[in-house]
Amino acid sequence: MTFAPEPAVTGGQETSQTRLLRRGVDLLCRADPELAALLDAEVDHQAATLAMIASASAADPSVLAAGGAALSNVTAEGYPGARYHPGAVHFDAVERLAVERAKEAFGAQYANVQPHSCSSANFSVLSALIPVGGVLLGLDLDAGGHLTHGSPASVTGRHFSAVHYGLDEHGHLDYDSVADLARAHCPAVIVAGASAYPRVIDFARFRAIADSVGAYLLADISHIAGLVVTGEHPSPIDHAHITTTSTYKQLGGPRGGLILSGREHRAAGPDGHTPLARLMQQAVFPRSQGTPSPAAIAAKARALDLVTTPEFKDTARRIVENAAALAAAFTASGHHVLTGGTDNHMVLLGVLHRGLTGVVAERALEECGILANRNRIPGDTKPPLVAGGLRLGTNLLAQRGMGPAEMAACARLVDTVLDATRPDGDTAYHLDPRVRDGVRGEVAELCARFPLPFAHDEPAGAFAGHPPHETGARL
Numbered sequence: 001m002t003f004a005p006e007p008a009v010t011g012g013q014e015t016s017q018t019r020l021l022r023r024g025v026d027l028l029c030r031a032d033p034e035l036a037a038l039l040d041a042e043v044d045h046q047a048a049t050l051a052m053i054a055s056a057s058a059a060d061p062s063v064l065a066a067g068g069a070a071l072s073n074v075t076a077e078g079y080p081g082a083r084y085h086p087g088a089v090h091f092d093a094v095e096r097l098a099v100e101r102a103k104e105a106f107g108a109q110y111a112n113v114q115p116h117s118c119s120s121a122n123f124s125v126l127s128a129l130i131p132v133g134g135v136l137l138g139l140d141l142d143a144g145g146h147l148t149h150g151s152p153a154s155v156t157g158r159h160f161s162a163v164h165y166g167l168d169e170h171g172h173l174d175y176d177s178v179a180d181l182a183r184a185h186c187p188a189v190i191v192a193g194a195s196a197y198p199r200v201i202d203f204a205r206f207r208a209i210a211d212s213v214g215a216y217l218l219a220d221i222s223h224i225a226g227l228v229v230t231g232e233h234p235s236p237i238d239h240a241h242i243t244t245t246s247t248y249k250q251l252g253g254p255r256g257g258l259i260l261s262g263r264e265h266r267a268a269g270p271d272g273h274t275p276l277a278r279l280m281q282q283a284v285f286p287r288s289q290g291t292p293s294p295a296a297i298a299a300k301a302r303a304l305d306l307v308t309t310p311e312f313k314d315t316a317r318r319i320v321e322n323a324a325a326l327a328a329a330f331t332a333s334g335h336h337v338l339t340g341g342t343d344n345h346m347v348l349l350g351v352l353h354r355g356l357t358g359v360v361a362e363r364a365l366e367e368c369g370i371l372a373n374r375n376r377i378p379g380d381t382k383p384p385l386v387a388g389g390l391r392l393g394t395n396l397l398a399q400r401g402m403g404p405a406e407m408a409a410c411a412r413l414v415d416t417v418l419d420a421t422r423p424d425g426d427t428a429y430h431l432d433p434r435v436r437d438g439v440r441g442e443v444a445e446l447c448a449r450f451p452l453p454f455a456h457d458e459p460a461g462a463f464a465g466h467p468p469h470e471t472g473a474r475l
């Protein structure tokens with residue numbers, strides 16, 4: 001496999017963990033070549049694909065290695081120092097390290113690193129703060145919200161009585177409507193956060209609305225966590241009672257979630273006395289999860305160390321600059337850019353006016369080696385699996401070392417494909433093979449010129465990407 005680690009040494013000797021990983025990769029290749037080949041193909045696929053998936057980032061090889069640690073063999077319910085199994089001495093230290101790093105990275109005073117995902121983190125938090133049948137106010141899925149913010153398709157929309165706010169005529173969050181709905185429905189929790197929203201979220205304003213009706217404020221920053229850590233987006237930590245995030249979307253971490261709290265970590269829960277921090281501990285274990293995933297927590301600890309590096313900060317700045325440049329290039333070529341631009345990592349395009357659907361655009365682009373996903377947009381007339389929009393993000397482009405100068409090329413490639421795509425109904429289409437081959441060639445050339453960090457033998461932290469003009473590494 002091309003992902004086999006180089007011999008890592010500590011004090012001149014190969015470490016136990018390195019020997020284990022090396023042996024594991026070796027055994028996998030010999031004992032299960034079918035699976036090994038699939039995993040190998042994925043490495044090559046990621047290297048050669050221009051991924052603009054807004055909810056993805058590339059994990060540093062050291063994060064992946066931590067996620068494959070023998071620590072995974074430890075079964076230990078509970079929390080450090082209060083486990084229900086013996087043998088957790090190293091896991092305790094790893095979890096404490098992850099908690100401290102999470103608190104430091106986000107300026108939080110409380111962190112729970114056990115959630116297996118942000119969806120499970122959200123469910124844990126909401127279950128602790130809202131009685132069954134109680135009211136939850138969150139952004140509508142079609143306006144850019146998330147399933148776990150009370151969608152009828154999610155358990156959060158079944159256990160709780162969900163009310164949804166939306167966007168104003170410019171496509172921005174309609175804070176007046178949030179305030180009106182809060183007054184009308186008296187929610188126990190207001191959720192501020194989105195899966196498809198390209199503008200700054202005013203967490204202070206959300207908190208003022210929550211206070212006006214005595215609601216808790218939950219900020220779900222899964223999509224913008226890397227920007228929050230680096231100051232590229234205002235932090236909700238001291239505005240919200242609780243903040244949740246996934247660890248893989250923009251933090252370069254493993255699959256997983258975090259629950260965080262700032263100055264409100266000692267505020268009373270719904271019973272009037274249990275501090276929120278204690279409530280959150282119980283909410284994750286034992287109320288909604290069993291054993292934690294120790295190696296995933298180790299990988300979170302590794303990623304949370306990397307997000308405080310200057311390289312990560314630089315990448316976050318470029319993510320935002322790139323998204324602005326990408327949106328401007330799409331606007332210049334006549335695309336319908338929702339909200340007219342972006343403040344974060346995300347660009348949303350409406351494609352129906354070009355005679356396309358989201359899924360046709362997604363599939364035609366994928367055929368050419370470009371990844372961006374279909375997304376429903378406000379006023380969408382198409383079902384979720386078809387959708388009328390396309391969501392693009394610049395996390396991985398910035399990690400590749402691309403800057404605003406390369407965004408014109410990325411937008412041109414997308415534009416070329418969409419222009420040459422002739423739809424045949426909502427899901428079928430014809431793409432001119434000459435255009436497809438030409439774009440494939442350009443994508444291959446761009447990916448080779450701006451490789452993902454894991455394609456290099458670079459020092460730890462290289463995940464965060466280096467601007468080529470500063471290091472010369474990718475020119």
Ligand code: DSN
Pocket residue numbers: 055146195
């Ligand atoms: N929440 C989904 C997304 O935004 O793409 C997956 O993490």
